[in-house]
Amino acid sequence: MPLNLTIYVDVLFLLNMIVDYIVLSSSALISGRETVKRRMLLGAAVGALYSVIIFFPQLQLLNIIIFKIIASAVIILISFKYINIYSYFKIFVTYYVINAVYGGGMYAFYHFTSLGSRMNSSNGVYYIDLPLWAVILMAFIFYYIIKIFSKISGGRAAKRQIRRLNIYFSGTHVTVNALFDTGNTLYDPISLMPVMLIEADVLRGKLSESLLRQVRENSTDELPLLHELHPELKLRVVPFKDITGSKSFVYAFKPEKITDIDKNTDIERMLVGIIGTQLSAEGAFNALLHSKV
Numbered sequence: 001m002p003l004n005l006t007i008y009v010d011v012l013f014l015l016n017m018i019v020d021y022i023v024l025s026s027s028a029l030i031s032g033r034e035t036v037k038r039r040m041l042l043g044a045a046v047g048a049l050y051s052v053i054i055f056f057p058q059l060q061l062l063n064i065i066i067f068k069i070i071a072s073a074v075i076i077l078i079s080f081k082y083i084n085i086y087s088y089f090k091i092f093v094t095y096y097v098i099n100a101v102y103g104g105g106m107y108a109f110y111h112f113t114s115l116g117s118r119m120n121s122s123n124g125v126y127y128i129d130l131p132l133w134a135v136i137l138m139a140f141i142f143y144y145i146i147k148i149f150s151k152i153s154g155g156r157a158a159k160r161q162i163r164r165l166n167i168y169f170s171g172t173h174v175t176v177n178a179l180f181d182t183g184n185t186l187y188d189p190i191s192l193m194p195v196m197l198i199e200a201d202v203l204r205g206k207l208s209e210s211l212l213r214q215v216r217e218n219s220t221d222e223l224p225l226l227h228e229l230h231p232e233l234k235l236r237v238v239p240f241k242d243i244t245g246s247k248s249f250v251y252a253f254k255p256e257k258i259t260d261i262d263k264n265t266d267i268e269r270m271l272v273g274i275i276g277t278q279l280s281a282e283g284a285f286n287a288l289l290h291s292k293v
Helices: 009-031 037-053 057-063 065-079 085-112 132-152 209-217 223-229
Strands: 119-122 125-128 160-169 172-181 195-199 236-241 247-253 257-260 271-275 287-289
Touching: 009 037, 009 065, 009 085, 009 132, 037 057, 037 065, 057 065, 065 085, 085 132, 160 287, 172 195, 195 247, 209 223, 209 247, 209 271, 236 271
Parallel strands: 172 287, 195 271
Antiparallel strands: 119 125, 160 172, 160 257, 195 287, 236 247, 247 271
Protein backbone atom coordinates (compact mmCIF):
# COMPACT_ATOMS: atom_id res chain seq x y z
CA MET A 1 0.00 0.00 0.00
CA PRO A 2 1.58 3.33 -1.06
CA LEU A 3 2.30 5.86 1.67
CA ASN A 4 1.35 9.51 1.43
CA LEU A 5 4.48 11.58 1.87
CA THR A 6 4.41 15.24 2.87
CA ILE A 7 7.60 17.25 2.45
CA TYR A 8 7.86 20.76 3.87
CA VAL A 9 10.14 22.68 1.51
CA ASP A 10 11.16 25.36 4.02
CA VAL A 11 12.11 22.77 6.66
CA LEU A 12 13.98 20.67 4.10
CA PHE A 13 15.90 23.73 2.84
CA LEU A 14 16.84 24.91 6.34
CA LEU A 15 17.88 21.42 7.44
CA ASN A 16 20.09 20.86 4.39
CA MET A 17 21.64 24.32 4.64
CA ILE A 18 22.69 23.69 8.25
CA VAL A 19 24.07 20.23 7.45
CA ASP A 20 25.83 21.45 4.27
CA TYR A 21 27.47 24.28 6.21
CA ILE A 22 28.74 21.82 8.81
CA VAL A 23 30.00 19.42 6.12
CA LEU A 24 31.80 22.28 4.34
CA SER A 25 33.31 23.44 7.64
CA SER A 26 34.46 19.88 8.37
CA SER A 27 36.03 19.67 4.90
CA ALA A 28 37.89 22.93 5.55
CA LEU A 29 39.17 21.59 8.89
CA ILE A 30 40.56 18.41 7.37
CA SER A 31 42.04 20.17 4.32
CA GLY A 32 43.54 23.03 6.32
CA ARG A 33 41.69 25.59 4.21
CA GLU A 34 40.90 29.08 5.46
CA THR A 35 37.20 29.93 5.23
CA VAL A 36 35.13 33.03 4.57
CA LYS A 37 31.78 32.78 6.35
CA ARG A 38 29.68 34.50 3.68
CA ARG A 39 31.09 32.22 0.96
CA MET A 40 30.44 29.14 3.10
CA LEU A 41 26.87 30.25 3.78
CA LEU A 42 26.26 30.88 0.08
CA GLY A 43 27.72 27.47 -0.82
CA ALA A 44 25.55 25.79 1.81
CA ALA A 45 22.48 27.62 0.47
CA VAL A 46 23.20 26.40 -3.08
CA GLY A 47 23.60 22.86 -1.76
CA ALA A 48 20.34 23.14 0.15
CA LEU A 49 18.55 24.48 -2.94
CA TYR A 50 19.78 21.53 -5.00
CA SER A 51 18.59 19.13 -2.27
CA VAL A 52 15.11 20.66 -2.50
CA ILE A 53 14.64 20.91 -6.27
CA ILE A 54 15.58 17.26 -6.94
CA PHE A 55 12.38 16.26 -5.10
CA PHE A 56 10.26 17.82 -7.87
CA PRO A 57 9.17 15.26 -10.50
CA GLN A 58 9.64 17.82 -13.29
CA LEU A 59 13.33 18.08 -12.38
CA GLN A 60 14.07 14.38 -11.97
CA LEU A 61 16.86 14.66 -14.56
CA LEU A 62 18.92 16.66 -12.02
CA ASN A 63 19.13 13.60 -9.78
CA ILE A 64 21.46 11.67 -12.10
CA ILE A 65 25.11 11.28 -11.10
CA ILE A 66 26.58 13.81 -13.58
CA PHE A 67 24.41 16.63 -12.22
CA LYS A 68 25.25 15.64 -8.64
CA ILE A 69 28.96 15.97 -9.49
CA ILE A 70 28.38 19.32 -11.22
CA ALA A 71 26.36 20.59 -8.23
CA SER A 72 29.14 19.56 -5.83
CA ALA A 73 31.76 21.22 -8.05
CA VAL A 74 29.79 24.48 -8.03
CA ILE A 75 29.30 24.32 -4.25
CA ILE A 76 33.07 23.93 -3.73
CA LEU A 77 33.87 26.79 -6.13
CA ILE A 78 31.46 29.07 -4.28
CA SER A 79 32.57 28.04 -0.78
CA PHE A 80 36.36 28.12 -1.24
CA LYS A 81 38.65 30.45 -3.15
CA TYR A 82 40.19 28.71 -6.16
CA ILE A 83 43.99 28.39 -5.83
CA ASN A 84 44.94 25.70 -8.34
CA ILE A 85 43.59 22.41 -9.68
CA TYR A 86 45.43 20.32 -7.07
CA SER A 87 43.97 22.23 -4.11
CA TYR A 88 40.53 22.27 -5.73
CA PHE A 89 40.55 18.50 -6.34
CA LYS A 90 41.73 17.92 -2.77
CA ILE A 91 38.88 19.87 -1.18
CA PHE A 92 36.40 18.36 -3.69
CA VAL A 93 37.34 14.78 -2.71
CA THR A 94 37.36 15.69 0.99
CA TYR A 95 33.86 17.14 0.67
CA TYR A 96 32.59 13.91 -0.93
CA VAL A 97 34.24 11.73 1.70
CA ILE A 98 32.80 13.82 4.54
CA ASN A 99 29.33 13.60 2.96
CA ALA A 100 29.63 9.82 2.66
CA VAL A 101 30.83 9.41 6.26
CA TYR A 102 28.10 11.68 7.59
CA GLY A 103 25.45 9.86 5.54
CA GLY A 104 26.71 6.52 6.85
CA GLY A 105 26.65 7.86 10.40
CA MET A 106 23.06 9.02 10.00
CA TYR A 107 22.02 5.61 8.65
CA ALA A 108 23.71 3.90 11.61
CA PHE A 109 21.94 6.30 13.98
CA TYR A 110 18.61 5.45 12.28
CA HIS A 111 19.35 1.70 12.39
CA PHE A 112 20.36 1.51 16.07
CA THR A 113 17.77 3.89 17.54
CA SER A 114 14.01 4.00 17.47
CA LEU A 115 13.84 7.67 16.46
CA GLY A 116 13.49 7.03 12.73
CA SER A 117 10.19 5.50 11.72
CA ARG A 118 11.17 4.49 8.16
CA MET A 119 13.30 5.25 5.11
CA ASN A 120 11.29 7.20 2.55
CA SER A 121 11.61 7.72 -1.18
CA SER A 122 10.33 10.55 -3.35
CA ASN A 123 11.16 11.07 -7.01
CA GLY A 124 13.96 8.53 -6.73
CA VAL A 125 15.49 10.38 -3.76
CA TYR A 126 15.87 8.40 -0.53
CA TYR A 127 15.95 10.01 2.88
CA ILE A 128 15.63 8.88 6.47
CA ASP A 129 12.63 9.99 8.49
CA LEU A 130 14.44 11.39 11.54
CA PRO A 131 13.47 14.30 13.80
CA LEU A 132 14.97 17.64 12.76
CA TRP A 133 16.77 18.06 16.07
CA ALA A 134 18.42 14.63 15.74
CA VAL A 135 19.84 15.39 12.28
CA ILE A 136 21.25 18.76 13.39
CA LEU A 137 22.60 17.33 16.65
CA MET A 138 24.38 14.53 14.79
CA ALA A 139 25.88 17.07 12.38
CA PHE A 140 27.31 19.18 15.22
CA ILE A 141 28.64 16.10 17.04
CA PHE A 142 30.26 14.95 13.80
CA TYR A 143 31.88 18.38 13.28
CA TYR A 144 33.30 18.58 16.81
CA ILE A 145 34.68 15.03 16.60
CA ILE A 146 36.58 16.11 13.47
CA LYS A 147 37.69 19.33 15.19
CA ILE A 148 39.02 17.47 18.23
CA PHE A 149 40.74 14.87 16.04
CA SER A 150 42.32 17.68 13.98
CA LYS A 151 43.78 19.28 17.12
CA ILE A 152 45.04 15.97 18.51
CA SER A 153 46.67 14.98 15.21
CA GLY A 154 48.59 18.22 14.97
CA GLY A 155 45.93 20.82 14.27
CA ARG A 156 46.60 20.99 10.57
CA ALA A 157 43.88 23.55 10.05
CA ALA A 158 45.44 25.80 12.68
CA LYS A 159 49.01 25.28 11.54
CA ARG A 160 48.76 25.09 7.76
CA GLN A 161 46.65 27.55 5.85
CA ILE A 162 47.08 28.97 2.38
CA ARG A 163 46.59 32.72 2.20
CA ARG A 164 46.52 34.91 -0.92
CA LEU A 165 48.81 37.92 -0.55
CA ASN A 166 49.70 40.96 -2.62
CA ILE A 167 53.33 42.02 -2.14
CA TYR A 168 54.09 45.60 -3.26
CA PHE A 169 57.63 46.72 -4.12
CA SER A 170 59.52 48.87 -6.67
CA GLY A 171 56.29 50.38 -8.01
CA THR A 172 54.82 46.97 -8.86
CA HIS A 173 53.39 43.96 -7.07
CA VAL A 174 53.00 40.18 -7.23
CA THR A 175 50.21 37.94 -5.97
CA VAL A 176 51.28 34.78 -4.14
CA ASN A 177 49.67 31.78 -2.48
CA ALA A 178 51.41 31.77 0.89
CA LEU A 179 51.36 28.81 3.26
CA PHE A 180 51.09 29.79 6.89
CA ASP A 181 53.33 27.30 8.68
CA THR A 182 54.50 27.48 12.28
CA GLY A 183 57.81 25.97 11.13
CA ASN A 184 59.02 29.26 9.59
CA THR A 185 60.69 31.22 12.42
CA LEU A 186 63.29 33.09 10.36
CA TYR A 187 64.27 36.58 11.59
CA ASP A 188 66.68 39.17 10.26
CA PRO A 189 69.36 39.36 13.00
CA ILE A 190 69.96 43.09 12.42
CA SER A 191 66.44 44.56 12.29
CA LEU A 192 64.83 41.62 14.18
CA MET A 193 62.03 41.66 11.59
CA PRO A 194 60.38 38.34 10.65
CA VAL A 195 61.09 37.01 7.16
CA MET A 196 58.55 35.33 4.89
CA LEU A 197 59.86 33.36 1.91
CA ILE A 198 58.91 33.60 -1.76
CA GLU A 199 60.01 31.61 -4.83
CA ALA A 200 62.37 33.47 -7.18
CA ASP A 201 60.31 32.44 -10.22
CA VAL A 202 57.39 34.53 -8.93
CA LEU A 203 59.57 37.65 -9.24
CA ARG A 204 60.73 36.98 -12.81
CA GLY A 205 60.16 40.10 -14.87
CA LYS A 206 59.72 42.18 -11.71
CA LEU A 207 63.34 42.18 -10.47
CA SER A 208 66.64 42.08 -12.34
CA GLU A 209 67.91 38.78 -13.70
CA SER A 210 71.20 39.48 -11.93
CA LEU A 211 69.49 39.30 -8.54
CA LEU A 212 67.48 36.19 -9.39
CA ARG A 213 70.61 34.48 -10.74
CA GLN A 214 72.49 35.22 -7.50
CA VAL A 215 69.55 33.75 -5.57
CA ARG A 216 69.54 30.55 -7.62
CA GLU A 217 73.34 30.24 -7.37
CA ASN A 218 73.23 31.03 -3.64
CA SER A 219 75.99 33.59 -4.16
CA THR A 220 76.76 37.07 -2.80
CA ASP A 221 79.47 37.92 -5.38
CA GLU A 222 77.40 40.71 -6.94
CA LEU A 223 75.88 42.13 -3.76
CA PRO A 224 77.35 45.67 -4.23
CA LEU A 225 76.00 45.75 -7.80
CA LEU A 226 72.60 44.55 -6.63
CA HIS A 227 72.43 47.42 -4.14
CA GLU A 228 72.99 49.80 -7.06
CA LEU A 229 70.36 48.08 -9.22
CA HIS A 230 67.71 47.97 -6.49
CA PRO A 231 68.39 50.73 -3.93
CA GLU A 232 64.68 50.92 -3.09
CA LEU A 233 64.61 47.31 -1.87
CA LYS A 234 67.19 47.79 0.90
CA LEU A 235 68.55 44.34 0.15
CA ARG A 236 70.17 42.37 2.94
CA VAL A 237 71.52 38.87 3.47
CA VAL A 238 69.74 36.87 6.19
CA PRO A 239 71.62 33.80 7.50
CA PHE A 240 69.84 30.65 8.62
CA LYS A 241 70.37 26.93 9.18
CA ASP A 242 68.48 24.45 7.02
CA ILE A 243 66.86 21.25 8.27
CA THR A 244 70.19 19.41 7.99
CA GLY A 245 71.93 21.99 10.19
CA SER A 246 73.96 23.45 7.31
CA LYS A 247 74.47 27.22 7.24
CA SER A 248 72.93 29.13 4.36
CA PHE A 249 71.33 32.50 3.62
CA VAL A 250 68.57 34.23 1.68
CA TYR A 251 68.40 37.61 0.02
CA ALA A 252 65.66 39.62 1.70
CA PHE A 253 64.07 42.99 0.98
CA LYS A 254 61.64 45.32 2.68
CA PRO A 255 58.42 45.60 0.62
CA GLU A 256 56.31 48.73 0.45
CA LYS A 257 53.28 46.80 1.66
CA ILE A 258 51.94 43.25 2.08
CA THR A 259 48.17 42.80 1.88
CA ASP A 260 46.16 39.74 2.86
CA ILE A 261 43.59 39.60 0.04
CA ASP A 262 41.09 37.34 1.81
CA LYS A 263 41.10 39.27 5.08
CA ASN A 264 41.56 42.68 3.43
CA THR A 265 44.22 43.61 5.97
CA ASP A 266 47.88 44.65 5.80
CA ILE A 267 50.69 42.59 7.29
CA GLU A 268 53.02 44.97 9.14
CA ARG A 269 56.81 44.76 9.59
CA MET A 270 57.66 41.80 7.40
CA LEU A 271 60.69 41.19 5.18
CA VAL A 272 60.48 39.09 2.03
CA GLY A 273 63.19 36.49 1.51
CA ILE A 274 63.83 35.10 -2.00
CA ILE A 275 64.66 31.41 -2.46
CA GLY A 276 65.70 29.64 -5.64
CA THR A 277 63.86 26.38 -5.01
CA GLN A 278 60.22 25.32 -5.39
CA LEU A 279 58.36 25.28 -2.08
CA SER A 280 55.52 22.94 -3.08
CA ALA A 281 56.00 19.96 -5.39
CA GLU A 282 52.29 20.10 -6.30
CA GLY A 283 52.33 23.87 -6.88
CA ALA A 284 49.80 24.42 -4.08
CA PHE A 285 51.72 27.46 -2.79
CA ASN A 286 54.74 29.57 -3.77
CA ALA A 287 55.46 31.44 -0.55
CA LEU A 288 55.87 30.69 3.17
CA LEU A 289 54.42 33.03 5.76
CA HIS A 290 56.20 33.60 9.04
CA SER A 291 54.83 31.97 12.19
CA LYS A 292 54.46 35.42 13.76
CA VAL A 293 51.52 36.34 11.48
